[in-house]
Amino acid sequence: EPEVTQTPSHQVTQMGQEVILRCVPISNHLYFYWYRQILGQKVEFLVSFYNNEISEKSEIFDDQFSVERPDGSNFTLKIRSTKLEDSAMYFCASSEDRGLATNEKLFFGSGTQLSVL
Amino acid sequence: AQSVTQPDIHITVSEGASLELRCNYSYGATPYLFWYVQSPGQGLQLLLKYFSGDTLVQGIKGFEAEFKRSQSSFNLRKPSVHWSDAAEYFCAVGFTGGGNKLTFGTGTQLKVEL
Numbered sequence: 001e002p003e004v005t006q007t008p009s010h011q012v013t014q015m016g017q018e019v020i021l022r023c024v025p026i027s028n029h030l031y032f033y034w035y036r037q038i039l040g041q042k043v044e045f046l047v048s049f050y051n052n053e054i055s056e057k058s059e060i061f062d063d064q065f066s067v068e069r070p071d072g073s074n075f076t077l078k079i080r081s082t083k084l085e086d087s088a089m090y091f092c093a094s095s096e097d098r099g100l101a102t103n104e105k106l107f108f109g110s111g112t113q114l115s116v117l
Numbered sequence: 118a119q120s121v122t123q124p125d126i127h128i129t130v131s132e133g134a135s136l137e138l139r140c141n142y143s144y145g146a147t148p149y150l151f152w153y154v155q156s157p158g159q160g161l162q163l164l165l166k167y168f169s170g171d172t173l174v175q176g177i178k179g180f181e182a183e184f185k186r187s188q189s190s191f192n193l194r195k196p197s198v199h200w201s202d203a204a205e206y207f208c209a210v211g212f213t214g215g216g217n218k219l220t221f222g223t224g225t226q227l228k229v230e231l
Contacts, residue, residue: 004160031217042121043161043207043221056218091161095217106217108153108161 002026006092006109013082014117021077021112023092032075033093033106034067036060043091049075050098082116089113119144119210123222131230132200138193138225140182140208149211150191151219152182156204164206167191178202203229 005024013019025032034046048055049067066078075094079086092109120143130136142148152164165176172184182193191208205226209219 006160009158033217035219035221040223042223043209043219045218045220048218093161093217098217105163105166106219110158110160 002107004092004094004107004109006090006112008112009110010113010115012115012117015084016081019079019082019114021079021090021092021114023075023077023094023109024073025075025092025094026096026107027073029094029096029107031055031095031098032067032069033095034077035091035093035108036088037091037111038085038088046077046090055098079114082114084116087114087116119148119212119220121208121210121220121222123206123208123225125225126223127226127228129228129230130198133197136193136195136198136202136227138206138208138227140191140193140222141189142191142208142210143189144210144212146212147186149213150182150184151209151211152176152180152191152193153207153209153221154178154204155207155224161207164193198227198229200229200231203227 007022032049037043047057047061064080068076089111091111093106095106122141150167153161164180165174167174167184180195205224207224208222211219
């Protein structure tokens with residue numbers, strides 16, 4: 001089965017530093033997402049991205065966050081100045097279509113564990 | 118706004134025993150419901166989903182779930198658990214017009230005793 005690839009699997013950074021999390025979605029997919037899970041809490045939607053622009057974002061996704069599809073294959077999440085509370089598992093996901101159609105599903109990557117010290 | 122509750126944070130069952138993981142949702146209309154599983158070091162894998170029709174849904178790995186509108190529940194079941202089923206299980210809800218934006222529960226960690 002095709003898969004979404006995320007790198008690195010673990011990232012440690014100092015508070016205030018910029019960090020870029022990378023994802024390679026499935027090749028024919030057009031819709032891309034970032035979710036995150038703070039330890040012990042729910043998996044939360046951050047942002048969706050289609051046609052090189054943000055489709056929707058949550059209130060978590062403030063000005064410190066940005067997403068980009070720089071080269072047609074990668075999909076990145078940048079945190080400009082990390083805070084302690086940004087420590088979480090970040091999941092990338094992609095889908096072929098936007099809607100929750102009968103045969104549609106999200107494909108999730110294995111996640112990047114971000115630790116901000 | 119929609120929400121999902123998974124009341125059991127941890128569950129331990131013996132291998133071969135039956136399993137039921139609980140999920141309750143809050144949403145004004147008919148939701149789309151999902152169960153995902155996450156094994157250590159792995160991504161979220163879709164087990165099954167409910168959109169409409171038959172309220173008993175069959176999924177991969179021998180799992181099934183039943184949508185009960187009157188109870189706002191979508192419990193996951195398996196008649197005989199295998200040691201490889203040890204993982205974290207997430208219930209999620211989507212809705213019409215929501216695209217693929219899902220609201221997740223906090224997850225249930227399943228431990229299987231041999």
